[in-house]
Amino acid sequence: MTGILQFLKNCARQVTTGGRAYFLWLAALACAIAVGVTGYANQAQHGLIVTNIRDQVSWAFYIGNFTFLVGVAAAAVLLVIPAYVYHWGPIKEVVLLGELLAISALAMCLLFIMADMGRPDRLLHMTPIIGSPNWPRSLLTWDALVLNVYLVLNLTVVGYILYESYNRREPNKKILFPLVILSIPVSISTHTVTAFLYNGMAARPYWNASILAPRFIASAFCSGPAVMLILFQVLRKTAGIPIKDEAIRKVAELMAYAMFFNLFLLGAELFKEFYSATEHLQYTKYYWFGIGSHTALVKYAWGSLAASVAAFVIFVVPRFRENWTLLNLGCLLIWAGVYIEKGLGLVIPGFTPDTLGEIYEYQPTLTEWSIAIGVFGVGFLILTVLVKISVPILTGTFKAQEAASASH
């Protein structure tokens, strides 16, 4: 017990020491969080009327961000697979960093859900025993279940690896391996269930297409690793974690394939909608071309497509992806492309026109932006703190005193 207390104390010290850049980064995150808190205070006081969510578009920016981040959380851990297949060397590091990102992304997911709820004070009504979860019928109960299982699984693996490494012990493979393997199907299921949340709604033809879940997975394989690639480069420079060039380029190549698959599925969807041209075409039409004077999303649609195609080209041509500037540009483009596609581009056209044919053009308000900025602030703060603790443990500069480890 004293060992754990000492560990936590040392972690706190680790987090509160650092260079000027580190504290500037923390200050920036604190500002973002302050913006979010003010935004949320406004919303809690007046209700969701301070957003542009209305009966016609009843889910919007918050749920879009949630959906995108589920993808990030899911895909970060999936890097485990290529790490094993291609023998990248620092597998433990790759696994750990992936899980840290997953934890941060999941925290953001839960915060976005809380921001979207009309009555967050009644959240417990969804839990077993205290509440009355409509399980297994309601997809949202499934989503809550798999996301929480995934979060607990990641916290366990991360906590175990870090605590053992800190105490100068090699983590027991017999415990670790099954947990890491288990986290792969769980991560896929989180994104699949989130897709089903939309997919199962027959009232919304834009989502009621069986291609939705595969598209979710394909796009997640792009956005999650994009963050990881940048994180790998930062840590390689600042903390000396030995991640090989080939590993980074391999991830970029895999992202190109995932993006190709994502674009192919998009093409399949567009063909079906435009060729059959039924009444259901109007949602797709609204997104890509607008309906009459209602064209709020058109620029996002084409911007997202352009970003995705450009990133695909960068990642698929070896000469381009071996250029660090281009590679990082590609990561940003992928992130932007998928952020729009799985955010506003997924949620809003599902509701436009609404079920009675009305067109309400949604765009987030300042309050919605503030809350989103705050949530991203919290997420990146969690990631920063976790990385700040984990990296020195991994590199062996932050470990228990001999006496402390001997007491075990």
Place this chain on the structure above:
Amino acid sequence: MTTQIEAPSLPVPSEPPERPLQAGEDEARHDEGRRTFMKLAAASGVMAGLSGCSVSLDEFLQKHFKELKGEELKKVLARLEAKQKARWGQSVRIGTEAAQEGVEFGYGLDISRCVGCRRCVYACVQENNQSRESPQIHWIRVLEMDKAHGVDLAHAEVYYDPATVPQPGKFYFPVQCQQCRNPPCVKACPTQATWKEKDGIVVIDYDWCIGCRCCMSACPYGARHFTFAEPTLPAGELNPDQHYLGNRPRPKGVVEKCTFCIQRARNGRYTACVEVCPVGARKFGNLLDPESEIRKVMETKRVFIFKEELATHPQFYYFYAS
């Protein structure tokens, strides 16, 4: 032989619903948001936020309606009634009448009679204590459609505002909760806060709903509405004759919908919309009673249901009587 029914002319239709501002139109509101934002940023923000979501311990611990029995239920009702008395200065009665054996409600709407006057919309608002403005909540949406297109949502207009109704070349198609036998909203709700009663009415426990709005995404009829802000209901306009699952005022942040005026229907009365309709386009009754008005309609007219391809099996039927 056919008889042509002459619809009485109603020169002044009721107000159209409040149209939400669209993207690009809402500069004024954004500025308002910015001002509030700045004000709040002045440190008082957090406090204001906390006071905005104040929930008493009793409210926090209140059980699901189906689990409230006997004394406990009485206590909850007394508390809710007292709260209304404090806010509106009016004594109210919150009933909990259960579904009756052998009753299954059905509704018929005669499209050839409806003139689009929206009397039903506002009678419903008054009867069911809906929020009057910001947010304005209407459980009935009357769609104006082109005779040239038939029932086609791509050519429907809910904000029609002519000097007189009906307009030439147009017909009117009111939509409200269809009380589906296979309700997608009930399936989507993560907390069982909404369910179908034995008499067919789909109800919501407003004190159990978490405001996630899954049901609104799931509903194919736009029948569910969200209380985006504390409802506005002027003193003196509160309908004191209430049902727990029906027209009692809703708190901020939950979903509400048409309940066939459960507070009336379960006491043998017509719904407010049926009563107010000046052209008799609305029919209501017990589907299990062969002598009821709705059964007569189904027997003698030809009815259809809205969006039958979704297999929601509504208890709400449309028909063309003439």
